[in-house]
Amino acid sequence: MNMVLHELKSCRKSTIVWAISIALMTIFFLSLYPSFSSSASLVKKILEGYPEPVRKAFGISIDDVTKFLGFYSYMFSYVVLLGAIQAMNYGISAISKEIKLKTADFLITKPVRRDEVLTSKLFASLISLIITDIIYLVTAFITAESVAKESFNIKLFFMISVTLFFVQVIFMSIGILLSTIMRKIKSTISISLGVVFAFYIIGMLQATLNDKAMKYITPFKYFDAGYIIKNSSYDMTFVIISLFVVVVSILLSYVFFLKRDIYAV
Amino acid sequence: MNVIEVNNLTKYYGKSRGIIDVSFDVEEGEIFGFIGPNGAGKSTTIRILLSLIYPTSGSAKIFGKDCINYGPEIKKDIGYLPSEVFYYDNMKVIDLLKYSASFYKKDCSKRIKELSEMMDLDLNKRIDDLSYGNRKKVGILQGLLHEPKLLILDEPTSGLDPLMQQRFFNLLREENKKGVTILFSSHILSEVQKLCNRVAIIKEGRIISLEKISTLRENSYKKVTIEVNSPVKGEYFSIDGVSNLEMKDNTISFLFKGDTNLIVKKIAEISISDVTIEEPSLEEIFMHYYTRG
Numbered sequence: 001m002n003m004v005l006h007e008l009k010s011c012r013k014s015t016i017v018w019a020i021s022i023a024l025m026t027i028f029f030l031s032l033y034p035s036f037s038s039s040a041s042l043v044k045k046i047l048e049g050y051p052e053p054v055r056k057a058f059g060i061s062i063d064d065v066t067k068f069l070g071f072y073s074y075m076f077s078y079v080v081l082l083g084a085i086q087a088m089n090y091g092i093s094a095i096s097k098e099i100k101l102k103t104a105d106f107l108i109t110k111p112v113r114r115d116e117v118l119t120s121k122l123f124a125s126l127i128s129l130i131i132t133d134i135i136y137l138v139t140a141f142i143t144a145e146s147v148a149k150e151s152f153n154i155k156l157f158f159m160i161s162v163t164l165f166f167v168q169v170i171f172m173s174i175g176i177l178l179s180t181i182m183r184k185i186k187s188t189i190s191i192s193l194g195v196v197f198a199f200y201i202i203g204m205l206q207a208t209l210n211d212k213a214m215k216y217i218t219p220f221k222y223f224d225a226g227y228i229i230k231n232s233s234y235d236m237t238f239v240i241i242s243l244f245v246v247v248v249s250i251l252l253s254y255v256f257f258l259k260r261d262i263y264a265v
Numbered sequence: 266m267n268v269i270e271v272n273n274l275t276k277y278y279g280k281s282r283g284i285i286d287v288s289f290d291v292e293e294g295e296i297f298g299f300i301g302p303n304g305a306g307k308s309t310t311i312r313i314l315l316s317l318i319y320p321t322s323g324s325a326k327i328f329g330k331d332c333i334n335y336g337p338e339i340k341k342d343i344g345y346l347p348s349e350v351f352y353y354d355n356m357k358v359i360d361l362l363k364y365s366a367s368f369y370k371k372d373c374s375k376r377i378k379e380l381s382e383m384m385d386l387d388l389n390k391r392i393d394d395l396s397y398g399n400r401k402k403v404g405i406l407q408g409l410l411h412e413p414k415l416l417i418l419d420e421p422t423s424g425l426d427p428l429m430q431q432r433f434f435n436l437l438r439e440e441n442k443k444g445v446t447i448l449f450s451s452h453i454l455s456e457v458q459k460l461c462n463r464v465a466i467i468k469e470g471r472i473i474s475l476e477k478i479s480t481l482r483e484n485s486y487k488k489v490t491i492e493v494n495s496p497v498k499g500e501y502f503s504i505d506g507v508s509n510l511e512m513k514d515n516t517i518s519f520l521f522k523g524d525t526n527l528i529v530k531k532i533a534e535i536s537i538s539d540v541t542i543e544e545p546s547l548e549e550i551f552m553h554y555y556t557r558g
Contacts, residue, residue, distance in 0.1 A: 002364065002368065102349070102351035105317065105345075109340060109343070110368040112340075113337045
């Protein structure tokens with residue numbers, strides 16, 4: 001428990017900054033919606049001017065984007081992108097931070113088991129993500145209520161919104177796995193940006209090429225807002241894949257972390 | 266009773282050597298010196314004892330328990346001071362010490378106060394504002410605040426000024442009197458000489474000697490320095506018992522271990538202008554361990 005509190009304290013600032021950034025972006029994007037919907041036909045015309053592959057890559061569907069949930073899910077993809085970077089940062093830095101700052105010696109020579117150390121870090125990261133996501137949800141909902149003239153399906157709105165957390169957990173798990181495998185990580189942000197954008201670009205390619213197989217590769221496509229709106233449910237195949245990725249990554253992290261040598265300097 | 270038992274410990278980092286077949290015991294209540302040049306394997310051994318790294322083969326026991334399987338349990342009674350201290354920079358000293366204390370499930374606040382006064386450390390400073398020496402003090406406090414039964418100190422004195430070193434040594438002696446066993450690693454022999462009962466010498470990953478400090482300092486070694494009037498051949502003093510033979514112009518110096526009559530006779534046979542025969546410092550005794558081979 002003392003370790004969880006210590007971790008939470010140490011990433012308090014970063015959680016606040018991420019939450020505020022994501023919330024501000026949401027407010028900004030959603031406040032564009034009224035002007036978007038009032039000139040729907042014009043917007044549609046402009047969008048038709050873009051080549052189809054580009055529209056697909058950015059996840060713009062002309063029919064949906066002028067409806068609130070369509071517009072929201074378009075914007076939401078960027079929220080998920082930011083959220084994924086945050087989660088990946090937490091995952092990677094959980095262990096690599098201790099190694100890089102050489103504080104691992106301090107922690108590991110205390111009377112705690114290594115799995116307790118990892119579990120504490122896992123919990124602290126999860127709590128930080130949950131706090132971020134609650135702030136996001138509240139901000140998004142209040143803004144949505146005030147900008148959407150028509151009524152929208154609140155259940156669907158939340159079903160889409162909480163996928164932010166799901167995708168974050170996937171990226172956090174991958175991040176933790178990376179940090180336990182790699183001997184020393186010099187820069188957390190460069191690796192997390194690299195990995196997250198790689199997956200994001202695969203996602204854009206997948207949308208453009210409409211390649212079914214590629215969907216399995218990138219977590220950004222596991223919780224497709226279009227599918228949720230159409231079916232009022234999540235695609236179970238991808239729910240199972242997500243669980244699988246998370247469980248395997250975390251289990252492997254424990255295996256690697258328990259066995260690895262903590263080198264001096 | 267042995268507090269530390271190290272049995273044939275070997276560690277390779279990939280292909281490069283860490284330590285090879287290291288064995289020694291540390292008895293309860295003793296101050297045990299662990300001496301060797303940089304890169305000899307002192308830290309490797311210590312890090313295995315603390316299960317920071319895992320041995321390639323061999324095993325080690327602390328308080329009679331395997332140090333890997335019972336790591337968390339035995340660490341309750343171990344205080345560790347790393348050779349280079351790194352702590353969470355954005356914390357205040359007192360917060361770090363409280364965090365450290367929170368792992369031990371006992372009230373350490375009184376001890377923290379005592380120690381900080383003794384070591385003259387400001388508890389309200391932020392750690393990143395501290396000088397190297399003051400960080401070292403944080404390390405010392407952090408290692409001692411839970412009143413451990415075994416102290417493992419990895420080159421603890423670097424960065425401390427002579428006055429602080431003195432206080433620190435007194436502190437260690439006091440702890441030792443209370444029954445605390447101390448494993449003290451260092452490459453500075455004079456501090457080991459001051460403090461330790463026994464010493465293990467490690468070189469290139471192997472223990473090359475394990476002796477009592479008193480045995481080492483017994484009069485068996487003589488340091489002989491001779492000023493000769495006319496040059497003598499190098500082989501003249503190359504007899505059994507002579508080591509570290511050095512000749513510079515007319516000055517010859519060496520360490521001698523053996524029958525004193527023999528060497529006095531040898532000296533009497535040549536023409537000399539001056540001679541000193543003295544007890545060598547530990548440094549000089551060790552130099553021949555260091556350089557040999």
